Amino acid sequence: xxxxxxxxxxxxxxxxGEEVIxxxxxxxxxxxxxxxxxxxxxDQRILFCPHRVDGILRGKQWSVETGDVAGVGVxxxxxxxxxxxxxxxxxxxxxxxxxxxxxxxxxxxLEEEVLPKLRAAVxxxxxx
Numbered sequence: 001x002x003x004x005x006x007x008x009x010x011x012x013x014x015x016x017g018e019e020v021i022x023x024x025x026x027x028x029x030x031x032x033x034x035x036x037x038x039x040x041x042x043d044q045r046i047l048f049c050p051h052r053v054d055g056i057l058r059g060k061q062w063s064v065e066t067g068d069v070a071g072v073g074v075x076x077x078x079x080x081x082x083x084x085x086x087x088x089x090x091x092x093x094x095x096x097x098x099x100x101x102x103x104x105x106x107x108x109x110l111e112e113e114v115l116p117k118l119r120a121a122v123x124x125x126x127x128x
Contacts, residue, residue: 004040005049012049012061018042022117028062029092029104035059039093039105039114041121046095048105064097069122071096072115075104093118 004020005011022041027034028048037050037059045066050059075094093105093114107114 004042004047005038008051009038009049010052010055010059010061012047012063014042015044018044021121024107024109024114026093027106028059029106030060034106039107041117046118046121062103064095064101064103066122068098069095069118070098072118072122074110074115 002014002018003011004014004018020040020042024039025037026039026048027036028039028050029035035050035054037048037054040047040049045063046069047061047063049061055061071094073094073096075092077089077091090106091110093107093110095103095105095118097103
């Protein structure tokens, strides 16, 4: 079976016929810690695969179905939701899920590239 990630990243099983549309290096906020890895957008979900070192150090994989995303937006750097060492000095990608969950990611080209790609995938209600 095919994998998403691999190499220097931990990997997740790809579903039958699932295709990666877009990917970008990212740090996922896990508590006050920024876990390094890569964010993937497929035709079915959004995934995060930590790099192997952070995987060993308890960095967790993450995924959400695109249909379960309630909003994709920007968490301002001055919001206080992360320490300065955990990405708090930059605006972060915020992904809210329909079950009330919220995850933050530090990514480059947030407004000009990442947000448009993710919002196109989750539909018109996906901006927050």
